[in-house]
Amino acid sequence: MPELPEVETVRRRLLTCLPGLIVRDVRVNDPTVCDVAAEDLRGGVVGRRVVGLRRRGKYLVIDLGPTGAAAPAGRPRGTPSPAGPPPAAGPPSSTGRLLVVHLRMTGQLIFRPQAGAPPSRFVIAMEPATELHFSDVRRFGRLWSLDPGDEDAFFAAMGPEPFSAAFDIACLRAAMAGRRAPLKAFLLDQRRIAGVGNIYADEALFRARLNPLRAAGSVGPREARRLHAAILETLQAGIDHEGSSIESFIDPAGARGSFQEILNVYQRTSEPCRVCGTAIERVVVGGRGTHYCPRCQPRRGGIAPTVRRLRPTGPAGKRDARGTPSVM
Template sequence: MPELPEVETTVRALRPLLLGRKITEVRNYWPRHLGNVDLPTLQRRVHGRSIQAASRRGKYLVFTLSDGETIIIHLRMSGHLSVVAADTPPQKHVHTIFALDNGQELRFRDPRKFGKVYLTAEPADVLGALGPEPLVPEFTVALLRERLNGRKRALKPLLLDQTFIAGVGNIYADESLFYAKLHPQRTADSLQDAEIIALHQAIQRALQLGIEREGASIDSYIKPDGTRGDMQNAVNVFRRTGKPCYTCGTPIERMVLGGRSTHFCPHCQK
């Protein structure tokens, strides 16, 4: 699933291609792609509206339209967005298309069909349950300490909880815990203050590196222009089971925690 760095990379690539463009038509070939609106309503409410802003909240892409409407897209497991000429031959698994006034189309390709398109005048109706953004100044050590306080959940599933922190998924949770030298089974309420500081720094370090390397093309993720990100070449533990830790040489181990594959160094992470 694309996580914060992959979605941020996607937004940054799409922004110059979409800002100021008007939506002239919407086509949908998989009704379940539409999360809270049917196709006729979506077509009516966005027709002729211009895209005024493109941003990210957690793992969601947020497109602010003129006249107060907002399109919100969640890529989920396999979603991919691209802007192409309208006469580009149709690709397999493209389920939703926004035609633009310059002869281009924003195409939402989603082989596994889990992605969602929302339309709302109140973005909080879709995004309101998300936890804080981890890369903004407001995400301080004090805020993280407050959110960890009294929680008895293991760190790995807690980091994956989008109501706890928005945008962290399996890749960057594993990498963050490695940077912080914390075992994924440690419970939140067991952390000492120095460990909370280390975790705060580690989350931001892992996510920033992911953005710098334009995402991890480990499964289906590619950038809007079809090229691959590079974060997969910079992971320390994720999907490196049995390979030596770059720090100590101990083989990386894998376990299932909270139903998710989890990778860690048993020597470095305590």
């Protein structure tokens, strides 16, 4: 599943080409991708110019400018004249609009889908001639169109951004205090920290030398400092490697990331630990495959009381179950 580094990679790629373009059309081929009718979606965004791209946790936010008299009239300087009819814009609006995308399990925002790929669930057509396709084999991805005034409510339940000043060691310690949930489940909980998923949680815990089954509330001050640093270092490494392309992740230009080449524990069940040589183990925590080195990440401090049964799984169970994700 794309996590913070993958969505950030998508954002950075789109940032090189989308700002300044005008939304000409949104074609919804799969109505389940969005909770409003396609016509309402189009009416809200067609004719608006892309003015920015942001990321919140694992969500990509496309900022669109106002329409009508208040909108900037011209095309970006140096761009060719658009072909075809002018965009069918909704009523003039002096406020902007947000398109929010969550890639979930297999979503890809790409300029050119692979030949033979299933139909794109939606396509954003822009001028000058640009099409952004949402390809999503497992169809868990989602699209929202929001008024800027609704953004805070939309993201109200989400925890702090790891790279924001709000996410300091004190913040992490306060979030962990008293929590009986295992560390792995704690890291996946988007209400605690935004953007961490299965891959980067396993890798951050290895880097912090903390057992994923330990209760979050049992982590001491020194360990919390290590975990805080490990979360940031792991996510930054993921961004530096332009994401993990273990399954389907590619960036909008079709390029694969390379973080999977330096994984320490994730999906390395039974392979030797890169530090101590011990075989990496896999257990299921909160329904998610969890990988760790039993020697580098000892069960100091016991295991979380919420972990009832431990069933180590061998190489046959190497790949994660592919059920509906319980966290976003």
